[in-house]
Amino acid sequence: MTKKMSLLLAVAALLAVLITAGCVTTDSPQNTDGMVTITDAFGREVTIPADPQKIAVVGSGSMRYFVYLGIDLDDVVAVDYQDSGLNKQTFNLRPYSLANPEISEIPEVGAAKGIVDNEKLLMSGADILFMGGASNSNAEVANEIQEKTGIPVVMFFAGNYVTDAEKIQDSLLMLGEILGKEQRAKDLIAYFDAVEADLQKRVSGLSAEESVYVAGVAYNGYHGLDGTDPTYYPFVILNADNVASGITSVSQTGYAQVSKEKILEWDPDIIFVDLATIQAAEGGALVEMEKDPSYRELTAVKEGTVYTINPHTSMNVNYETTLANAYYIGKVLYPEQFKDVDPVKKADEIYTFVVGEPVFDLLNENVDGLAYQRVNF
Numbered sequence: 243m244t245k246k247m248s249l250l251l252a253v254a255a256l257l258a259v260l261i262t263a264g265c266v267t268t269d270s271p272q273n274t275d276g277m278v279t280i281t282d283a284f285g286r287e288v289t290i291p292a293d294p295q296k297i298a299v300v301g302s303g304s305m306r307y308f309v310y311l312g313i314d315l316d317d318v319v320a321v322d323y324q325d326s327g328l329n330k331q332t333f334n335l336r337p338y339s340l341a342n343p344e345i346s347e348i349p350e351v352g353a354a355k356g357i358v359d360n361e362k363l364l365m366s367g368a369d370i371l372f373m374g375g376a377s378n379s380n381a382e383v384a385n386e387i388q389e390k391t392g393i394p395v396v397m398f399f400a401g402n403y404v405t406d407a408e409k410i411q412d413s414l415l416m417l418g419e420i421l422g423k424e425q426r427a428k429d430l431i432a433y434f435d436a437v438e439a440d441l442q443k444r445v446s447g448l449s450a451e452e453s454v455y456v457a458g459v460a461y462n463g464y465h466g467l468d469g470t471d472p473t474y475y476p477f478v479i480l481n482a483d484n485v486a487s488g489i490t491s492v493s494q495t496g497y498a499q500v501s502k503e504k505i506l507e508w509d510p511d512i513i514f515v516d517l518a519t520i521q522a523a524e525g526g527a528l529v530e531m532e533k534d535p536s537y538r539e540l541t542a543v544k545e546g547t548v549y550t551i552n553p554h555t556s557m558n559v560n561y562e563t564t565l566a567n568a569y570y571i572g573k574v575l576y577p578e579q580f581k582d583v584d585p586v587k588k589a590d591e592i593y594t595f596v597v598g599e600p601v602f603d604l605l606n607e608n609v610d611g612l613a614y615q616r617v618n619f
Contacts, residue, residue, distance in 0.1 A: 283399045284378035290394045294369040301374025303557030309338035311423040320366040326350035335556035341599035374400030403561035404475040449481040450575040452511035458519025458527040460555045461497030467527040471496040476568035513542040517609035518553035548617040562596040
């Protein structure tokens with residue numbers, strides 16, 4: 243072989259290597275020695291095990307997404323304080339937790355909500371830590387944990403499916419890919435879309451004649467009649483006239499607080515009471531409407547058009563309860579369009595698909611058996 247021919251072959255070989263190298267991008271997972279590099283929900287590149295066996299999870303209500311995906315809870319070696327047994331809570335309103343009480347037996351990763359104790363994390367033997375949040379404000383914390391423990395930290399978006407569906411869907415798909423639950427993530431998203439489509443189809447071209455108001459919505463604690471949600475999803479999808487729709491939410495969950503004077507001015511035809519309120523000071527919205535002379539003059543109180551619904555916010559928004567409530571509210575507002583629906587059975591159908599168990603009765607027990615009822619004062 244001539245020197246010229248040898249040189250040409252060498253150049254060709256070098257070009258082949260360069261072309262091949264150019265096909266690897268940061269958009270695709272890079273697998274090296276059982277590790278893979280991914281980009282998490284907040285744009286951080288993290289190298290993680292390709293097949294993590296032991297996971298830790300931190301963030302308010304963050305275990306709900308792993309229950310949604312149907313992971314084996316034996317693989318979870320540490321959870322957020324709020325999901326652990328240290329958080330003694332008899333008033334449990336989280337379907338994912340009610341369906342999986344064993345979550346509370348998993349060791350906590352820290353002594354407070356969203357806090358990670360590096361020593362506890364290391365002792366757990368976790369291959370990976372998943373950190374839920376609604377912004378990238380914890381990115382620096384995630385990086386620091388990763389540097390100090392050597393355990394990769396993947397951040398995912400955890401928030402209100404109503405207002406940030408696309409971000410949560412992207413996170414579900416990312417988590418599904420990491421944990422081998424890609425199809426379940428797709429099925430879950432498709433199920434939510436199908437339920438929404440069914441609700442919309444039932445009221446297509448219609449609008450409720452009565453004005454409505456939701457009271458007792460929880461946010462950083464429990465509230466009375468003044469706690470509401472101007473963008474309450476069941477009202478939006480059912481074309482209902484929410485008297486509070488013109489005010490501004492003060493939280494990512496949709497919560498807003500209004501004055502007594504404003505409620506009396508609005509005087510809604512129908513009031514739906516979120517039963518988280520029964521934990522509020524002095525009994526919350528139901529007690530206020532029963533005992534306050536001003537509230538007793540409300541049209542809904544006088545005419546007996548006050549109805550109860552299950553709490554949808556507890557350690558962030560439990561979207562499955564929001565959807566279940568929409569069917570009950572739909573039956574109240576549009577009895578003909580929802581005549582085929584048994585709201586309790588429909589709720590359990592939703593709970594079974596999303597969290598794996600029909601937990602309506604358990605949830606109802608925790609709100610004193612008051613769910614989905616017309617209230618007579």
